[in-house]
Amino acid sequence: MANKTDKNVYTVVFAAIMVVVVGSVLAFVSSSLSPQIQQNEKLEKQQNILYAMGIDENEDEGSVNFVSTDKVADEFSKYIKQQLVIEGGEVTEDDEAYLIDLKKQETAAKKGETRKLPLFIGEKDGKKFYIIPMYGKGLWDAIWGFISLDENLVVQGVYFDHKGETPGLGANIKQRYFMDDFKGETILDGTEYAGINVAKGNNDPTNETKDDNEVDALAGATITGNGVSAMIKESVRLYKDYLETIRAKN
Numbered sequence: 001m002a003n004k005t006d007k008n009v010y011t012v013v014f015a016a017i018m019v020v021v022v023g024s025v026l027a028f029v030s031s032s033l034s035p036q037i038q039q040n041e042k043l044e045k046q047q048n049i050l051y052a053m054g055i056d057e058n059e060d061e062g063s064v065n066f067v068s069t070d071k072v073a074d075e076f077s078k079y080i081k082q083q084l085v086i087e088g089g090e091v092t093e094d095d096e097a098y099l100i101d102l103k104k105q106e107t108a109a110k111k112g113e114t115r116k117l118p119l120f121i122g123e124k125d126g127k128k129f130y131i132i133p134m135y136g137k138g139l140w141d142a143i144w145g146f147i148s149l150d151e152n153l154v155v156q157g158v159y160f161d162h163k164g165e166t167p168g169l170g171a172n173i174k175q176r177y178f179m180d181d182f183k184g185e186t187i188l189d190g191t192e193y194a195g196i197n198v199a200k201g202n203n204d205p206t207n208e209t210k211d212d213n214e215v216d217a218l219a220g221a222t223i224t225g226n227g228v229s230a231m232i233k234e235s236v237r238l239y240k241d242y243l244e245t246i247r248a249k250n
Contacts, residue, residue: 043069045098046076051159052146053122053129055079064176082121086242088114102135102144117238122148129156130246132239136231139223140164143173143231149187151250153243154210155196158182160228170224181207181215187236189213193243195233198225 047066050056055075057065067075083097097118109115122129131148145160160173172178185196200217207215217225236243 043072046072048159049098049120049131049146050075050079052131052148052157053124054157062176079122079124080120081123084119086117086119102133106135119239119242132235134231134235136227138162138165138227139170143227147232151246153187155182155185165224169218170221172218172221173224173228178218184210185213185215186211193236193240195229195236197229
């Protein structure tokens with residue numbers, strides 16, 4: 001009986017030691033990799049912002065190729081002329097505005113705190129681009145992206161991504177054929193900031209009409225499409241006051 005008890009104690013002690021050892025190893029690895037992970041996240045954000053304004057390495061109609069990681073920091077500095085933070089009606093410059101966490105800002109706003117809204121002004125071929133970051137909810141989890149506008153508030157490009165949408169369905173929001181449909185659409189309906197609807201009943205499947213505030217929906221991804229529509233409309237609403245200053249200049 002004593003031998004059995006001893007064996008049980010040994011098993012428990014051994015398991016406890018292994019938990020401590022494995023936990024320590026994982027913590028060390030996580031700590032060691034943290035700087036590289038953070039750097040990768042910075043580069044990815046820069047790639048996404050540039051993609052929305054048409055700075056990419058796409059080679060054909062179907063590819064989605066970002067500026068390579070070894071060049072993106074230089075390209076970001078070259079094309080992004082200003083990074084702004086809009087907070088409580090005040091607009092300030094911040095060279096690291098692209099690092100602002102939109103999810104945390106949304107949480108802060110729900111608590112009644114002032115939300116920080118990052119916005120990026122890019123220039124390419126003598127033309128200005130106003131790039132707005134977006135954050136929303138898809139079918140299963142978070143969706144996010146960037147929308148690039150010209151001085152007339154016409155879309156010049158978008159980039160969408162997701163955390164857990166269904167492969168082959170909602171996950172297709174990051175496919176080139178879907179994102180390209182937004183180019184040339186306006187976020188205005190007359191004087192109203194209407195955003196752009198991902199419309200299941202859209203009668204323009206080839207997306208030739210650019211003043212209807214609609215693009216064709218993804219097959220089998222109605223809820224994700226609705227999430228994209230809501231995300232764009234909410235983002236436009238948040239930035240409305242600043243967008244009005246752009247309109248006033250033109």
